[in-house]
Amino acid sequence: MTSPAFDFAPLFPAGLPAPAAKWTGLAKYSFVGGNNDPDQVPVEGLIEAVNAVLRREGKTLATYGLASGPQGYLPLRQFLTAKLQSDAGIDCAADEILIVSGSLQALDLVNATLLARGDTIIIERDSYQGALNRLTRLGVNVVGIPLDHDGMRMDALAQALADLKRRGITPKYIYTIPTVQNPTGTIMPLARRAELLKLAGQYGVPIFEDDCYADLIWDRQRPPALHAMSRNGGVIHIGSFSKSIAPALRVGYIVAPWSVLSRMLALKTDAGSGALEQMVLAEYCAPHFSSHVPKLTRGLRAKLETLMEALNEQFGTAAEFDDPKGGIFLWVKLPDQVDTLKLYQAALAAGVAINPGPEWSTDKVHAGPRLRLCFASPSHEQIREGIALLAEICRREFGVPARSANVEKRGRA
Amino acid sequence: MTSPAFDFAPLFPAGLPAPAAKWTGLAKYSFVGGNNDPDQVPVEGLIEAVNAVLRREGKTLATYGLASGPQGYLPLRQFLTAKLQSDAGIDCAADEILIVSGSLQALDLVNATLLARGDTIIIERDSYQGALNRLTRLGVNVVGIPLDHDGMRMDALAQALADLKRRGITPKYIYTIPTVQNPTGTIMPLARRAELLKLAGQYGVPIFEDDCYADLIWDRQRPPALHAMSRNGGVIHIGSFSKSIAPALRVGYIVAPWSVLSRMLALKTDAGSGALEQMVLAEYCAPHFSSHVPKLTRGLRAKLETLMEALNEQFGTAAEFDDPKGGIFLWVKLPDQVDTLKLYQAALAAGVAINPGPEWSTDKVHAGPRLRLCFASPSHEQIREGIALLAEICRREFGVPARSANVEKRGRA
Numbered sequence: 001m002t003s004p005a006f007d008f009a010p011l012f013p014a015g016l017p018a019p020a021a022k023w024t025g026l027a028k029y030s031f032v033g034g035n036n037d038p039d040q041v042p043v044e045g046l047i048e049a050v051n052a053v054l055r056r057e058g059k060t061l062a063t064y065g066l067a068s069g070p071q072g073y074l075p076l077r078q079f080l081t082a083k084l085q086s087d088a089g090i091d092c093a094a095d096e097i098l099i100v101s102g103s104l105q106a107l108d109l110v111n112a113t114l115l116a117r118g119d120t121i122i123i124e125r126d127s128y129q130g131a132l133n134r135l136t137r138l139g140v141n142v143v144g145i146p147l148d149h150d151g152m153r154m155d156a157l158a159q160a161l162a163d164l165k166r167r168g169i170t171p172k173y174i175y176t177i178p179t180v181q182n183p184t185g186t187i188m189p190l191a192r193r194a195e196l197l198k199l200a201g202q203y204g205v206p207i208f209e210d211d212c213y214a215d216l217i218w219d220r221q222r223p224p225a226l227h228a229m230s231r232n233g234g235v236i237h238i239g240s241f242s243k244s245i246a247p248a249l250r251v252g253y254i255v256a257p258w259s260v261l262s263r264m265l266a267l268k269t270d271a272g273s274g275a276l277e278q279m280v281l282a283e284y285c286a287p288h289f290s291s292h293v294p295k296l297t298r299g300l301r302a303k304l305e306t307l308m309e310a311l312n313e314q315f316g317t318a319a320e321f322d323d324p325k326g327g328i329f330l331w332v333k334l335p336d337q338v339d340t341l342k343l344y345q346a347a348l349a350a351g352v353a354i355n356p357g358p359e360w361s362t363d364k365v366h367a368g369p370r371l372r373l374c375f376a377s378p379s380h381e382q383i384r385e386g387i388a389l390l391a392e393i394c395r396r397e398f399g400v401p402a403r404s405a406n407v408e409k410r411g412r413a
Numbered sequence: 414m415t416s417p418a419f420d421f422a423p424l425f426p427a428g429l430p431a432p433a434a435k436w437t438g439l440a441k442y443s444f445v446g447g448n449n450d451p452d453q454v455p456v457e458g459l460i461e462a463v464n465a466v467l468r469r470e471g472k473t474l475a476t477y478g479l480a481s482g483p484q485g486y487l488p489l490r491q492f493l494t495a496k497l498q499s500d501a502g503i504d505c506a507a508d509e510i511l512i513v514s515g516s517l518q519a520l521d522l523v524n525a526t527l528l529a530r531g532d533t534i535i536i537e538r539d540s541y542q543g544a545l546n547r548l549t550r551l552g553v554n555v556v557g558i559p560l561d562h563d564g565m566r567m568d569a570l571a572q573a574l575a576d577l578k579r580r581g582i583t584p585k586y587i588y589t590i591p592t593v594q595n596p597t598g599t600i601m602p603l604a605r606r607a608e609l610l611k612l613a614g615q616y617g618v619p620i621f622e623d624d625c626y627a628d629l630i631w632d633r634q635r636p637p638a639l640h641a642m643s644r645n646g647g648v649i650h651i652g653s654f655s656k657s658i659a660p661a662l663r664v665g666y667i668v669a670p671w672s673v674l675s676r677m678l679a680l681k682t683d684a685g686s687g688a689l690e691q692m693v694l695a696e697y698c699a700p701h702f703s704s705h706v707p708k709l710t711r712g713l714r715a716k717l718e719t720l721m722e723a724l725n726e727q728f729g730t731a732a733e734f735d736d737p738k739g740g741i742f743l744w745v746k747l748p749d750q751v752d753t754l755k756l757y758q759a760a761l762a763a764g765v766a767i768n769p770g771p772e773w774s775t776d777k778v779h780a781g782p783r784l785r786l787c788f789a790s791p792s793h794e795q796i797r798e799g800i801a802l803l804a805e806i807c808r809r810e811f812g813v814p815a816r817s818a819n820v821e822k823r824g825r826a
Contacts (some may be wrong), residue, residue: 006619006647008673011585013529019675022508023482034684036475036589043471050463050689061659062449062790069436095435101514101663104683116426134682174425206419234419246474248688250514260421262432269547270517274687275661276463377475400559 016136025046027353029386034247034328035377037303040296041246042288049283050276055277065272070265072099073251073278079286080239080253088211089224090237092255098264099271103212103252106238109264110208110254113170117142121208122160124152124173126331126361128182128210131175143171144362149322150190151181154195173206173236178226179214182359183331185324185371190223197230206234215244215293217326219237220303233257241281243328244293248362249277293384300328300376306383314391318401325349326377333369338398340371343390346397352390373384425478429552441821442799447660447741448790450716453709454659455701462696463689470692477683479692485512485666485679486691492699493652493666501624502641503650505668511678515667516625516687519651520547522677523621527585535573535587537565539744539774539783541595541623544588555702556584557775562735564594564601564607567608574616586619586649591639592627596744596785598737598774603636610643619647625665628657628706630739631714646670654694656741657706713741713789719796720788727804731814741789744773746782751811753784756803759810765803 060066068074077094084090100106106131115121117139123131125144135142143164145156157174178188178195181372188196200207209226227237240252251273254264304323307330311319320333334340340356347354357370375383391401473479481487490507497503513519520543528534530552536544538557548555556577558569570587577584589609591601601609613620622639640650653665664686669675683765717736720743724732733746747753753769770783788796804814 003614003645005670006643006645008527008619008647008670008676011527011619012676013527013532016526016676017673017679020483020678021675022671023478023484025478025482026476033477035477038472041472041475043467043474046471046474047464047467050467051460052462054456054463058459059451059454061459061661062451062454063439064446064660065436066661067439069438071431071436101687103685108682113429114421114424114426119426130682130684201416206421206424230419232416232419234421244521247477248474248685250683250685250687253727257418257421259432259433262434263421263425263429264431266430268546269521270663271515271543272661272663274514274690276693277687277689279630280689319568335731 006178006274016047019024022261027348028351029382029389030353030377031373031375031386032353032355033374033377034242035374036243036247036328037296037376040299042284042292045288045292046280050280053279053283061275062335066275070268070272071095071097072273073275073282075286076278079282079289080374083289084225084255087222088214089228090255091228095359096255096258096261097272098254098256098261099278100252100254101270102242102250103210103238103240104130105273106252106254107131110236110238111135111138112267113260113263113328118165119172120169122157122171122205123362124176124181126183126357126367127175127365128177129359131210132360132362139148142362147181147184147186149186150192151184151186152176152196152200154192157196158199161199161205165203170203171205173208174200174228175208175210177210177213180216180325180327182213182327183329183355185322185327185329185331187217187223187325188293191250193223193226193229197226200234201232206236209235209237211237212240213243213327214239216297216300218297219325220294227255236260241285244289244296245281245285249281250274251277251281267269303375303380303383304330306380307373307387310384310387314387315394315401328374330373330375332371332373334371334394335398335400336369338369338394338400340369341395343371343397346393347390350389350393352386352393354390416742421483436539440761441764442795442802443766443790444786444788444799445766446770446786446787446790447655449608449656449660449741450709450712450789453712455697455705458697458701458705459693460484463693466692466696474688479688483681483685484508484510485686486688486695488699489691489695492695492702496698496702497638497668500635501627502639502669503668509668509671509674511667511669511674512686512691513665513667513681514665514683515655516623516651516653517543518681518686519665519667520544522680523649523651523678524548524551524600526673526676533577533582533584535570535584535618536775537589537594539596539778540588540781541590542768542772544623545773545775555775560594560597560599562599563605564591564597565589565609567605570609571612574612574618577617584614584618586621587613588621588623589639590623590626591630592624592635593738593740595626595740596768598735598740598742598744600630600738606639606642608635610639613647614645619649622648622650622739623652625653626656626740629653629710629713629741631710632738633707640668654698657709658694658698662694663687664690664694699781710739716788716793716796717743719793720786720800723797723800728807728814741776741787743786743788745784745786747784747807748811748813749782751807751813753782756784756807756810760803760804761807763798763802765806767803
């Protein structure tokens with residue numbers, strides 16, 4: 001470059017998000033992101049699968065969509081029809097499944113198909129940051145419904161629907177993570193699912209069911225999906241292989257009636273999702289998924305135990321949480337004086353990454369002293385050390401947990 | 414479902430594209446899509462690569478973005494810095510590359526970063542359908558610049574820029590495929606590239622350089638990229654592995670200054686592009702790319718010869734085309750009475766898929782009798798049979814090519 005550098009900034013349209021910061025590596029103690037346990041990636045099984053499928057069908061990589069068309073690799077959709085039937089009670093054909101590049105693309109496609117700026121949707125008050133951020137960017141009004149130990153509260157949902165109706169507003173959808181809710185880890189019981197479907201039907205609102213974490217349940221007692229229980233087909237169901245196999249493989253899926261799936265497909269102008277990842281997943285999962293997942297969840301449960309122990313030791317009663325029924329995250333409440341957005345900054349500077357509650361909630365006040373801790377990726381040792389360090393920082397910044405408790409606990413460690 | 418089916422249609426926002434049709438398989442004779450030669454997918458090499466990389470780094474699949482962060486797998490970006498330097502003269506760091514899910518995501522990210530509804534851009538009159546469709550969907554005004562044997566005509570570009578300036582319009586970018594232009598197959602010579610950069614600089618317009626087909630040049634005489642020649646950094650360069658390795662692997666890349674790459678990265682909310690595909694490409698390409706591509710292009714050139722022979726035999730002088738300098742497509746002009754949109758319908762019904770010209774041009778009249786024929790995917794035999802069938806259909810529908818010529822030619826076949 002010998003001329004003055006071209007300035008792109010005047011060309012940027014209004015509303016462009018702030019520039020991304022340069023990536024500087026993972027935190028030493030990383031409790032963020034849906035990352036999984038590196039020791040639980042079934043590397044040998046994936047190698048075996050990729051060898052078999054490439055040797056058999058490698059030439060099909062010359063064709064966009066392989067020989068399966070734009071909805072995704074047919075053997076993967078066939079695996080999913082069987083899996084969804086046995087695990088979630090969903091009765092769907094391979095033609096009602098669209099393979100996507102991770103469930104984030106599913107969120108984008110569902111949103112693009114149903115939402116316009118100014119629309120209203122209903123969501124669990126504490127919910128997935130990736131869903132919340134998208135809605136904000138789209139200019140959609142978000143009504144948060146509080147949760148209890150069984151997930152979204154139906155009394156609050158009924159009231160919100162009635163309130164909206166009174167104001168002449170029909171929400172475009174009710175977004176829910178009914179099975180291992182993110183971040184609370186709750187599982188909505190069968191009876192409440194029926195109530196939710198009844199309310200949705202009564203108000204003519206579809207349900208957007210995000211079942212991304214539903215494979216990871218400690219006791220394997222997974223209720224039927226809302227999609228399976230629906231009597232009018234008004235449920236769009238999405239899922240992913242990120243939590244069950246590996247997040248860096250960007251493969252998710254949407255199950256929906258063709259009338260709406262065909263609109264999403266028209267918006268999916270990416271010439272198909274990555275074929276090799278679909279092929280290796282189909283080849284690996286058909287024989288191995290049902291034995292891999294229980295092994296994975298046992299390992300996750302053990303890490304969760306370590307995390308809960310470490311929190312009890314380091315924070316004592318200052319850290320409140322429910323023992324989640326599955327998943328990879330723990331939703332923790334600290335004393336009200338703790339501002340987790342500030343804690344996040346201070347902790348990050350010390351090498352501990354956490355998710356501050358306000359980023360995972362529609363209610364910034366309620367979520368102010370809360371945080372999400374992901375436990376799948378760090379080792380048991382990193383969990384213990386990271387939580388000790390977090391407690392130290394929290395005490396320094398906010399005076400809790402009280403020093404004495406911590407010193408006592410650390411003496412025992 | 415026991416209740417009346419839920420009707421999603423009233424929820425669809427205005428402007429949603431028409432629903433996709435159900436996929437019914439590839440045409441028997443398919444001259445469409447950027448599909449490649451199945452016999453040229455380096456299956457054994459990919460298998461070897463995936464074994465090595467998964468055995469070495471498979472565990473990193475547990476982490477979004479592997480250990481490389483959101484810009485993509487670092488060894489792949491490192492391969493690209495070396496390849497872009499040696500093949501295209503581009504001097505860029507791994508930090509100035511963003512790996513994306515195919516060059517279509519690159520188009521989306523560049524457009525989202527620079528365009529708003531009502532903006533104007535400049536494009537080659539005949540151009541890539543995927544680029545044209547996106548611009549239509551975005552509500553952007555498209556100014557088409559005619560091409561000659563050396564690509565975009567600079568006299569016409571100068572005039573368009575001056576006209577726009579007179580009307581107070583600064584185009585947001587000049588989109589060009591300078592190296593193996595799609596669909597015309599031209600390569601813009603060095604002197605014209607310099608002219609283009611000069612005009613762009615003079616009018617303060619950035620260049621959006623799509624170099625997706627640039628690896629596939631018969632004589633390997635690839636001019637330096639516009640990005641390499643730019644003296645003010647006002648060029649965004651994109652490329653892909655779809656044409657050089659395999660299209661079903663959805664891996665492309667963007668090279669741009671950080672000031673604009675950081676805005677694209679903020680819009681890339683997909684938690685990374687598929688990691689396995691990036692890993693296998695890096696592992697395979699570092700040692701094999703430079704020997705694989707010449708072998709591939711020799712095979713493509715042979716198929717092009719077959720296609721041009723078949724057209725000469727079947728259409729005689731009714732089919733006009735230039736011998737392209739590389740690529741996977743041939744841009745053909747039929748007599749003016751042929752409407753290739755109608756020919757497309759009739760041919761498809763008979764099992765022959767072609768790209769009608771109007772879908773690949775800003776000038777529907779100019780492109781009316783033109784069509785694009787992709788030759789990488791069909792076999793030599795399919796090319797001969799498919800073109801014979803296409804000639805038959807064209808004669809039946811439009812009276813050209815004249816029967817006699819065809820009968821004579823077929824007698825010789």
